[in-house]
Amino acid sequence: MPVSLPLTFDLSSESEFYTQVSTGIQAAQQANCQFLSLGIPLPTVDPLMLLAGLMQVSGESEHFYLEQAGEIVAACGAVATSSVQGSQRFSDLQHFSERILNRVWAIAPAEPRIFCQFSFWDDAANRAFLPRWQVIQRRDQVCLTLSCALETSTPHRLWQDWQLLQRALAHLVADPPPCSPPRAIALPPLTEQYGQFITSVKRALQLLEEGDLEKLVLAAALTLEQPQGFNWLGTLQNLRQQYANCYIFSVGQKRQQVFLGASPERLVKIGDGVLCADALAGSRPRGQTQQEDQRLRNGLYHSPKERYEHQVIVEFLCQTLQQLGMSCEVPTKPRILELSHIQHLQTLIQAPLPQPIHILKVVAALHPTPAVAGYPASRAQDWLRQLELFDRNGYAAPLGWVTPTGEGEFIVGIRSAHLQGTHAHLFAGAGIVKGSQPEREWQEILWKFQTMISALA
Template sequence: MITTLDHTIKESIQHALEEAKQTNQSVIVSRVQEVDAIDPLHFFASGENLYLGERFFWSTPTADMTMVGLGNELVIDNENQTFERFQKIEKEWKRFNKRVVTESQKQIGTGPLLFGGFSFDPKKEKGLLWEEFSEAKFVLPTIMLTKFQNKAYLTINKVITPLDQLDTCIRHFEQSLENEPPFIYQKDCEKGNEFASIELKTAEWVEAIEKATADIRANELDKVVLAREVHLEFMNKINPYQVIGNLQKEQPTSFIFGFENGLHHFIGATPERLVKKHENEVLSTCLAGSIKRGKTSDDDEMLGRQLLQDEKNLVEHAIVVKMIKDAFEEYCYEVKAPNEPALLKTKNIQHLYTPVKGLAKQGHSLISMVEKLHPTPALGGYPKEKAIEKIRELEPMHRGWYAAPIGWFDHEDNGEFVVAIRSGLIKGNRAALFAGCGIVEESKPESEYYETKIKLKPMLSALGGADHECN
């Protein structure tokens, strides 16, 4: 049950307390108010003292919408190595009654919502790098800033239990507004943070490609995506605010995300939307097949035309489009997609791109669509189950949250998930970066290795390791 309230916050809390005691169930109260413009990255940094390890950052392409969460008012996670994690997260979220108090017109991305992500494959034995990450983890922030176009909104959330007291709950909302210290992160333009890099198990990865192409030629499957990892160790501690700021500047056509899990920061700039839902309108992005950017505009155009005519990349892209359209046909009506792909250009790479749109059928939620689509052939392969099994068998790494869904959904089933590629896991002065390639019958290890080098550039540059200038 969701009730939108327009009376005072004190009365709302009182009603929530009475409901919690009567039902013996916790109730979420969210207060939303429009505020003066706040820089989202500064707001994110301002939570370091009180909320370190419990923050998230989310920004859509061209920063049309940015959300920053501070504090974990509620955590819903799943350690089970099963695919029931999607249903568990959704079921737990629905268990809470939610009351929204707003002084302004309702805005998407405000009020009670969960932000978080899933692991790529819960059935693969977890490596040391990802041992502190659950197979699924979502958080309701204590305080959240939402910037939408030229307006800013502050949401304060409180989980009210049957044992809570009215005065304590009221203080929560008051203190959440008062306790935000001013904090302006400093741009560190120093070039002295040198680093060493280690490419892990490259020979095994090349061997995996050779085995995969042999299996594809033997008609075991059509495509499989194989990823590799690179570890960096810097002289000094990595500044996560600088990394996010660099990604915003250098990757304006991508989704920028950051999720803190204790001392770990999972950060990335992905061009790939998995699925977006607003009311019953659903949108997905097919992104597969890629080539580098040109050094001149003429060179860039020539490379783009080459990609649009490249048989290997067109086949790879068509597999993704077919899978996503098939999923939409099951979960949506009025499914539409262009007949030919277009180009999506980021700073370092250009992709074949096809949007798919539809209207959600009744009974199909955003999370159910995330489960249906993950992993797309762009990140797993095709057919899906055979590709996942092949990745478990051949890939010489554990993906953790890399290449998995990360995003948000609210109390009315609006939300958006992306695929966590072009990403890195940061802790202290160390970073692990990841990149993968779609392997089909014509794949060559040398060209696939070169493609991963291009895909590693966005995070490497944001860390200050390549093509980086500080203005």
């Protein structure tokens, strides 16, 4: 994407920048704030490329990236962080977000946000941070929010951070990163995964028959190896090209450990007094021809088993939101979400909010939904702990952002991989209900693995 320099930012002189920032710092100190966020409009630039450039020039590897149709947000470097574990993890990070964001002095058009990544289980790391650089793109408007901690920062430090961003921008123009096409990785033999999965599905079918469960979402894990390592940026570029109607994401703290993917599933969004939650479950592959595609779509839409599997989630979401005091508007029938390799039943639920509610309160109540764990939730989780022989880490867990007023958006980290040096750990799951056939569920796992396999660079 072409970048038009020079910047529209009028504080182009160092002394003017110092004057403006010093005034901001004084005002922030008088208001007892601990952080300053400065908003600066940027020229039209691809936020992903800018993020890559920033990580390169600053040496920072902590980042968060989320791209969807109307908005891209990229964040890098941490000014304040919190890592928590345990059953209170959502409320702990809610309090952290409130504490930090209440103490930010924001100079318009700054939009400071806290970015969060949770793990599926509560005994692994869950992290939130206020980024040093945050870039939001909406349509062709790009805005930078540059933040600092007042205790350790001076106008000079902010100026340096601003200069680093300018270097990253200049770098993009002079030396745009090359494209890395997908590697066309063939699926290795999955004999062990297949055996384990089929055994677990059979056990799940027994439990469903005995009435212990209504649904269990069993996952499989797959590790791929590339002696030269995987190309993080190339993989993200491939994901965004192939999955334009998904949420393209990447989160990580270390250069060699990144969690990324193209998730079709939003958990919850709160904005402008309305909550949106998506039910997504029920799957078929895409057809090779239009007729085959249509046949598969009809099969999905009219399958009582898929509709039941989907309905479990719609009901869970509505009940949970009602318990939080909301009344839901639910379309009477699901629609079909078509992705490159797979299609799903999807129902978009809306609830007007009579009073504000912090998004992390809603995330706490919803995770894990029956779309990624099963139903009833606690029995499903007990069985997952017994039947899955690997750690899900961030797979199927919420990740997203929070604003100072407690609004925000969280997606579910599916169709994803953990890149760790020369290894890529992929995960995919399938919902088992009465009537599920083990072989068909395994096929579904293979279609879902394709999201990452077809994009790894």
